[in-house]
Amino acid sequence: MSTGWVKLHRKILEHELWNDVTTFRLFTLLVMRASHQDGFKMNGVVLNKGQYIRSYSKLCEDLAYKEGRGLKKLSKSTIMRSIKKLVTNNIITVSETELGTLFTIVKYESYQEFSSDHETEPRTEEEPIAERRRNESGTKSELYQELKNLRIKEEEEEKRASVENDLTPFQQIEEKYLSRKGGLMLTPKDSAAIERILKERIPLENILVWIDEVFDQYQPKHRADSIKSFAYLESAILDRWHAQLHQPQPLKNNVSEFKPKQHRQSNLDALAQYAKENGIKFGGG
Template sequence: MKANTLFADSKANSWEGGIHLRGWIKLHRKLRENPVFNNPNLLRLWLICLTEASHKHHQQMIGNQVVELEPGQFVTGRYDIAEMFNKGLRKSDQVTGKVTVYRWLEKLEEMNFLSIKKSNKFSVVTINKWALYQQENSEVDHQNEHQMNIKRSSNEHQMITNKNVKNVKNVYEEEEERSPVGNDSPFQQIEDKYLSRKGGLMITPNDAQAIERIIQEQIPLEDILKWIDEIFDHYQPRHRADGIKTFAYLEKGILDRWHAKNNQPSNISEFKPKKQQDNLSALAHYAKEKGIKFGGG
């Protein structure tokens, strides 16, 4: 099947080693058969990745580090990718979650659209099958020749290249230390649980914000996951089209259960000590019994 050509905006905010990216990319018709095509957020992000990727081999400076980029690769980070995603959107349509767009990027990786090599400073994104769909035969031949030249290069050049690649592989985004993103993070576990019960490919920005609010409540993760199952299990749909469609519905149920757990009635009655006699009254009573005159009378 022949691929269509999708023209990228020549004024797009994309850079290749300090050179403004221009030109076009190819978009295969079979994308329409993929679930991404029917998901506006994932489709927008995928097109951003395609138009951001480099068309040629080059070196790019990231801080004081040199990164070797091949065709189909680009450098980004969780905040950079979110900024690119939001650019041009109305404020009401922009994604406010700090790491939501990056999680969508990881979703594209799970779907085998791309791969991500993470570091403490940045991520290198590689478009899978870039050469197959984006390069002409002559370009592929040129790429093969370039790779052969790299193999023939001096040991010193090879050591520098290996060092740069190693730096990219061995470190992760610097924000990761403050808010790790991964399959074991609380957010990811809650998202996976929600999607497994609700069904669907990904959460919405509003869902992401509701999950983040729940996490901020410091509710134990095991309680959240247990209550998600409980809410779905006890939900009684009114008709065949009815169902739990947003995490905000679960948010209310989780908060209700958390409040009830922390405000359970106690079975121990309050201890009330017996009222003791006033010291002066006790002294007067003693004086009366002993026939002792008490007071000024």
């Protein structure tokens, strides 16, 4: 999907996305890489017109920007916030698959104003049909291999994944929670619960460990039972924090070590001793 061209309407200048650099770049990327035909099958996933499949890790690389002498990748949480904005504006829909996230541009044909499939990728009259077929076959093979390599690399990244340094505590908690719960975005209630937890000034390391602990220990009552909100975690985290703060302290040994008192000579005794040694009469004796 790296050949051909797409249309971009001037009305985009009037949309709020124009002022959001990351979200606009993401939208443009999805439009340019989306399938231009129905029924395109890649590794068991059938892509229809206006669909594209990609992992969040790969999108971070796709949208990297130049900083200094190198490229800086965006964080996953930044990508997810832009995706959330596109979903909220009914510009795209998303669904998770084993091969990555499937993005569907809601009004793809409207954006592109197709009159025929030929508009998506102009051909010349002189181009042989056999050459066209070879090109299309090669494109499919490249996409298939790209998806395969993508999944292999992402699995390796997940094994050694660590929290990115540029994420705020809120973003780190958000990413941990969504990765365990399975989802794309927080609800307003989830966000409020995270904010309340942060106000408790609980160490971030404890919060992240306890989120994993709560999910690992959760025992669903039936197949549809699951942790559905961060409020459940909020209560469990506060319980653990309260228990840690109020752990019974070990009893101190108040019995001091016995030390025999040394005999101290009184001032009077000292004077009497001095008088005796120097032949001085002392005490009227």
